[in-house]
Amino acid sequence: MKILKVSEQVSIKRSIESGTTEQVAIVKGILQEIRTRGDEALREYTERFDRVNLSSFSVTEGEIETAYQKVNEGFVSIVREAAENIRSFHEKQLRPSWMTTEENGTILGQKITALDSVGVYVPGGTAAYPSSVLMNVIPAKVAGVKRIVMVSPPDSEGDLPPAVLVAAKEAGVEEIYKVGGAQAIAALAYGTESIASVDKITGPGNIFVALAKREVFGDVDIDMIAGPSEIAILADETARADEIAADLLSQAEHDPRACSVLVTPSMRLAEEVAQEVEKQLAVLPRKEIAARSIADYGAIYVAADIVEAVETVNQLAPEHLEVMTENAMELLGQIRHAGAIFIGRYSSEPVGDYFAGPNHVLPTNGTARFSSPLNVDDFQKKSSVIVYSQKALRENAAKIAEFARMEGLEAHARAVEIRLENDNK
Template sequence: MKIVSLTKNISLRRPLEMGNMEQLKTVKGVLADVQSRGDEAIAEYSEKWDGVKLEKLRVSQDEINNAKKHFDAVLLKDLTEAAANIRLFHEQQKRSSYEVDVNHGSFIGQRINPLDAVGLYVPGGSAAYPSSVLMNVIPAQVAGVKRIVIVSPPNNQGILPDAVLVAASILGIDEIYKIGGAQAIAALAYGTETIKPVDKITGPGNVFVALAKREVFGEVAIDMIAGPSEIAIIADETAYADEVAADLLSQAEHDPMACPILLTTSEFFASEVAQEVERQLRTLPREDIARASIENFGCIYIAESMSQIVEAVNQLAPEHLEIMTTEPHDVAVRIRHAGAIFIGRYSSEPIGDYFAGTNHVLPTNSTARFSSPLSVDDFIKKTSIIYYTKETWQQHVDKIARLARMEGLEAHARAVESRRWDKGVDQS
């Protein structure tokens, strides 16, 4: 792992994974085809790309029951406890509607309503991500969304992982479809004979899924275009090199384009961590992926001071930030831009991924400068409420008309003034 001196301008040094023109052309074709031919198109793409001929798109209750029957009891308990932690955290995010009295019985306010239907994309195929189910479904449930749909690509036997089905079952979700890729995003956005459309699509996927989400935005809402994982660690000489190395590799194993960064003021500690990373790499099952990440995008920065590190991290705005220093809380309060902050030796990043309760769907590619983790807010909408009585209207009609005419909008002025003449019916 390379070691360099920290300069004023550092970045995540990684291009946005938004595909090429050929991939975009493919995605647009799939979206149009599914919109036109529905289930028939989905079945063809599933056979072509997933290698499976599906008789039914929807997961049956028997499949869910079978997954639960064969699932490890200890893991079921762990998933259930994690779900409870995630729900506890997101319950604190709930908003309430409100009204503010103006005068003469008039009021203005805001009404909070959940979205009617949302779709969650869960990556699949050769891997299982039950944590993605928990992290996306629970905030939607807390928000009050009534219809929550899961789509996920099956393996070549046409089966979804037991862990995904069990996680959905824990949360009471049974509308699950065995489809992936751009065709799944098309089905959620436009609907088919089998699948009703949704209002918002959340969840990560490959480049084709990301491109499809971007293309359907406007027809439906989306959460974000998530890039490969990234972690920045602030550590001083009081930290343990083996623990820091392990945490760097926890993100490097995600993706060859993952970006693991260490920032420290100790040259000796930097060298220790670099050696530990190499030692631990040799025993990782996903060594090839992690090594590509470390060699292409990993870096250890040596800074002159903690202030220089804090400034650099706020510039980076990393997805995950760990702080392992003598006074980690003092450093944490100086961080303005990070998707999630893990404070102290015992707050390793995977704790947030799986169990603590905070959401692991986080802004990447330095978008933490202006974006937030997935939350209950992503599954609600707000409606402004205005109620003026006759008395309040009379008090302000001239002011409003003047402001409208200042902008050259005569019809606006006339609309508010048209109530001047009593028509014999008071609808206030």
């Protein structure tokens, strides 16, 4: 693992996957076909890409019951406890509508309303992601969304992973469809005979899913276009090299383009971590993926002191940030940019991925400078409430009309003035 001075270029940014011309064309074609031919096109794409011909896309109660039989009771118990932790955390994010009354009788306020419907995309392929189900569905439930639709690509037998179905049931999803890829995003955005459209789409996916989400944005809302995972660790000489290496590799095994970075003022720790990464990498089951990630996007940055180290972390604005220093909590106030902040050696990043409660859907590629984790606000919208009194209009009508005329909008001015004229008749 390369060791660099902070004075050299520091970055976690990778080129944004905007897709090739061919990929974009394929996605646009799929979206148009689903939009115009509905279920017929959805069935054709499912057969082509997922190698299964489905008579129905819906997951039945019988399939969910079978899923419970295929997982052990211990797993169900863990999912329920994790779901409760996630629910409890997100309930604290709820904000009420509010109103204020001015002395002149004017009432101003903000009305918070849950979205009517949300679609959650859960990736398929060789792995199952029940944690992704919980992290996307539960905040929507807490926000008050009434209709939550889950889509996920089926295997060649036409099934979804049992763990995913169990997580969906525990989270309260009542509408699940066996469709994936860009065609699933199109169905959620535009609707088909089987799947009614939604107002917002969340959840990660491959490049075709990401491109489809980008294309449908505007017709529906989306959460974000997430990039490969990343972690930055801020550590001093009090931290353990083997624990840091393990945490760096926990992100590297995700994806060859995942980014794992250590920032430290200790050259000794830097060298020990570099050695430990190589040692642990040799016995890692997904070592080929992790090795590519470490080689291409891994780095150890050595700072002059802890102040420079903290500033480097803020410059990186990582998705995940672990702070393993002496008196780590004292540094929290100095950290401005990170998706999720893990304080202390017992707060390893997987704690947040699965169980603690905060959301693991986080801004990537340096966008933590201006973005937040998925949260309850993402599933609600806000409406301004304006109840202007007669007294307030009389006090301010001339100012409003002058403002309007300054912008060349005479009808705006007259819309205010006509009310005063009518009152004086």
